[in-house]
Amino acid sequence: MTLISFVVPAYRVQAYLSECLDSILGQPFDDVEIIGVDDHSPDGGGDILADYAARDHRVHAVRLDDNVGLGPARNVGLDRTGGEYVWFVDGDDWLAPDCLAEVAARLRRTRPDVLLVDHVRVRWDGRVTRSAMAEVFPTPPGEETFRLRERPEALRLLHTAWNRLIRREFLVDLGLRFAPGWYEDVAFSYPVLMAAERIGVLDRVCLNYRQRRAGAITRTRGDRHFEVFEQWHRVFRWMDERVPAVDGLRPAVFERMIWHYLTVLGNGERIAPELRPAFFDRITAEHARRLPPGGYPAPPGVEGLKHRLVAAGRWRTFSALRAANQARQAAGRQFRRGRPVARRAARLGRDAVLREYYLAELRRPLDLHLAVYAAYWYRGYACNPAAIYEAARRLAPQVRGVWIVRRDRIESLPPGVEYVVAGSREYHRVLARASWLVNNVNFPDFVRKRPGAVHVQTHHGTPVKVMGLDQQRYPVGAVGMDFAKLLRRVDRWDYSISANSFSTQMWERAYPAAYTTLEVGYPRNDRLVTATPTEVREVRARLGLALDDRVVLYAPTHREHLPGYRPPFDPELLCDALGPTGRLLVRSHYFADRDRRPAPAPGPGSGRARVLDVSDHDRVEDLYLAADVLVTDYSSAMFDYAVLDRPIVVYAPDWEAYRLARGVYLDLLAEPPGAVTTSFPGLLDLFRSGAVDADPATTARRRFRNRFCALDDGHAAERVVRRVFFGESD
Template sequence: MPRFSVIVPAYQVQAYLHECLDSVLSQSCSDLEVIAVDDGSPDACGEILDEFAARDARVRAVRLPEHTGRARTAGLERATGDYLLFLDGADTLAPHALRTIADRLKETDEPDVLVHAHARLDRSGEPLQATGPSVLGERGPAPFALTDRPELLGTPAWSGAYRREFTEALTETLTAPAPADLPCVWSYATLLSAGSLATLDQVCVHRRRPRPADTPGRTNIFDQYDRVFAFLEERPELSPWRPALYRRMLTHLTAESARLPRRAHADFLRRAHACCRRHRARGIRVAPRHLLLRFGAHRTLRTLRRITHGTHRTAKLTARLTRALRTGALRLHYGIQRRLPLRAHRAVFTAEAGYGCEPGALEAAFRSLTPHFRTAWIARPEQQYTVPPGPRRLTPDTAAYWSALARSTYIVTNTDLDPRLIKRSDQVVVQTGQGTPLGHLGLDLLEHPAAAHGTDFGRLLRAVDQWDYVVSANRHSTLTFERVFPGSYRTLEYGRPRNDIFQQAASADVARLRESLGVPGDAVALLYAPAHRDYRRAQHARLDLERILRRLGPRFVVLTRTPAHGLGDRLPDRLIDVSAHPNIQSLCLASDALVTDYAPLMFDYAGLDRPIVLHMDDWAAYDAARGTYFDLRAFPPGAIARGEDELIDIFASGHWCGSRSTQLRAAFRERFCPYDDGHAAERVVRHVVLGQTGETAGWPVVVPPRDRHPVPAAVSLTRPPLATVARPSAARAATATATDDSR
């Protein structure tokens, strides 16, 4: 008997069905069955289901001879799992959703219904908003009764997990058609009858907004509510819920009427009026718009909607006019400021992710080497907290922002400047870039449309024409930048300023950072930072980090830069989510080793001279989607794992910090970190601001990589810590192997 039965009806969803089933079968909790029902679909849904059933024994394909609208009922009759979940063929399960649900069910003593959140997607698959009752996040006893949290009434069927034994006892008392295919009936009947409920404040289902042709007819909504109230009448103990149910019906019908075309309004409202008369609950107060619906005053209701729509249009026009006036005033202000003299000792900085990276290191160097300079930092409101005391804080598209861009002599950035900026002839623009490139950049992306999605190459070249200097970390970066960003700028091959901290920090700084992150003093901290996948819409961890920690034992901790989807606030022990941490260099200092795949961070981390392990399970896909400048497999910075088990073995055996890995890292550091000796920012400021070069007195001489002494890791790796790799017993070996393979 599986833990979960996921019922998937399929009707005219062939374009989405692969993604739907893949999202279920790739769950980290593999104790499931999928009952996929072809509801007489005229497209290829049936063939797709047959293919999945032939490929995976957990999939049971059911073919109905014609479209009857009873696909969920057919799946319900064949379900054998402990808990039922309903997923439409265009929907997807969030990564690790089933594991999260299973953990919550165990915590709450196996309730009849577990209510979770869902997120609606637009037609392209982009999330619109997370949806769910506000009480999902409330803390309190669990499980509980519906009377404790009545706001849960009306939760849709796809936002719950239902104990099968409970639903079987319930559906036996209902006549055909079974409630599984009538969402209102199923939702209200299960919630009102449940003896125990629990909630999970986590998005587990992604609901795709249907195309207009896919939107089901609304004519049976009145039949559904007739059945809901009949269900209530058969159970006198539920009669106190009648007023609440009646109000929810009014809200639902009002919302449905607003979505109908005008020609269907009159008929719908007449039927709504009749439905309200049949089920009216006396003595309850309802909203005015609901009264109009109840009395069938569709003309009055339509007039009120027109007035409301007109008010909204007026408000939008007013807001648009206000924005236009503000924009015009700012353009006039900028034009005036551009005619005033430049301020020779002013510099303005900005970076993509707030204060930090190369511009942050250069801003600090400006204030240190040229104390007479005044600096300013441009940051969006949500990034203002990252800016330390010292530079003036500027918010984009304000008068102060445009004044700084118009009159500052130096502009330093690692991202695109405002396209409305008109560079003055005496201004100096320093582009720092965002690291040593492995994947293709700039004009090379013309051959990779997935990675170049949304790139305006004409605008890119216009931006390049504004650059005076480009900061480069090594010869590979220099040659690449000058080819893919063709321009008249000068390349400063001086190293990466943001990596200076690796040579300047002390052991006390490392200990302080680890303590702030919650890393135990004697633990080995692995920083997991995978690269962005251009060919995947959802960016999530490609490793089962919880399983890895279980296998490696208590000495290891993982700092993950990918959000731990599906784990919510109950992160496993020794798994620390640092995806929102504003400073990646601090995370590097706090860690003892890096686990990545193709992220440019590996080039920085090599300068820290700590172990790097690559998890490369999709090199061909990454290379095809974005393109790469060299084969990382032939010149890696450390050990390479091509799968999760191989990665565990690398750490368990000590190969991750062995002599071979040390040799690979040394060669990698010589090639890509020749100037990262702690003085890169100083060289850039001396050249750009003070006009000095390598022949000038006081110019910092480059220290070769072999003679550098970066701050050591908190845990000594002269003797690698032992990893405790859990071995399954002989009786469980076959089952454990099958489970790991399915993951």
């Protein structure tokens, strides 16, 4: 019999689910099974579970036809378990490395009904908060097992399903199930402890409890938090059916109930201000209804005062106490900020005047027909915003589109495109008044999110390297990044455009916020799908390329952690390997070309240079259409170019160093879009031998396209416009 059965429900946790599953399957102890339950999730969670089940016999995937909620989904998983012990782990949490061997050893030595394990809370910024384990058990119990009435302080450990392993036969005999609704752990975790004859405690952190910025019910405001009362009713009904066996525990359970109610009420992200008086009244009623005849051990200090105010039904006093405490905290924060603010206020000048102008414009109504577009920190007209702009001109002509560009990039704009210069008075006006703001990077920090304004983050590539919050794990590539500021920018997003399910998962974990993901394909790739042979010939002609030239585009990415680094590369040697018709286009990353000026593209009469520097070319899509082969390393160019179904070569001479220092989401050597090499001589051999477009490379490209390019059908920009500008849901 398997020792431990994990039940992992999944609903809107696709960004974290793989990390959860890997943390279980990657343990040195493998006598486990995972029952993954897709609770009819609208994201890719079900596909992730199915993929793991196909690759690992220890994983079993279950898809539900309807969304039943966390508790019933756990019940479905429980019914399919076959292990001696059951561990319910949520799909957005993950196990601590190497913990399972110790857990298994304790289970086998002591055979508890319930084994409580320690956990930590992990915030988005990596900060870790310990649980109450050390306070509840200052002296760890060791391998001793006990009943709850012998150690009632165990009730003060967090009442979740995921910090305890439960003997399955004990649970089945008890007949206990998870109830539907929010706070489902309450009516499960407390009865489990009260019924257990043998409770063990493992004083070791085994689970990382992710403190999500968005999506968790603890950060969702609404009246469903009133469901906590019914969950506690279930606890007391269960106790009433077992009188007098559990009567001695009633005072301690009552104290936990009041503590929990006050915790929910005190969390400003859960109970809206207008609902708090009613919630408080419910607590008062529950206090009177459930108060044990002999009283209960009320806490000391301020917490005890809260209990007394609840008992007396004194909402106004309770509310005033809470407001005074919040005011003290706010005053402390303001004092700490005061001096820097004063110093900044002294820096008057043109920027300050423009900021005041911007603030004044914010007080004016939104322009209901104005959309603002920008790309690559105002470098010009490009990428997904350009594709969306063109689709909006066609489908929503009533919307006036205005581009923001740097002064030195004005000449790069196509004729007829309206623009404002970054930093100008007009720039501040359109940022303040626009109803839609579309960008492939973030707008500056001073830009405020206005009610009614829609911010669209298009991104600018499917990520190979880690991004956003995930960069915290790779500090070499995150020098100077302020992650708190980054998240404040992300909080402005209403929509995040995603090219594929993989990108959606990575963006949601790298940039956690309350935006809506539009997984529609990449608008900038529409042109690659719809381009005609005539258009391709015209592009090649403008670049000075003949019809029979074999054109290779070399487009390496930027190494921000290694300024000045260039991969070993000899253009002339590569051209020699291509043969007499070989032509090489070289395009460096835009971070390496901040100060370049647009240069005219070479034309048919500009000579027959074998190597062309196309770093200044404004539309990278032209270069994709012109090229017969792409050579790149970790650039998102490979995902775009794959739409064309032409050969791709991954040339990654610093793969191991890059993977360890910068961090990657995708193992390009294991899942490449074509042929792969880690040396320049190897790159030459790929072309000389014909391996670039041989069957193995073609097969790899087909798998890659199926995974990453399925949505690129030429209509991605239209889908974005219809959703963002017209509100169409499909």
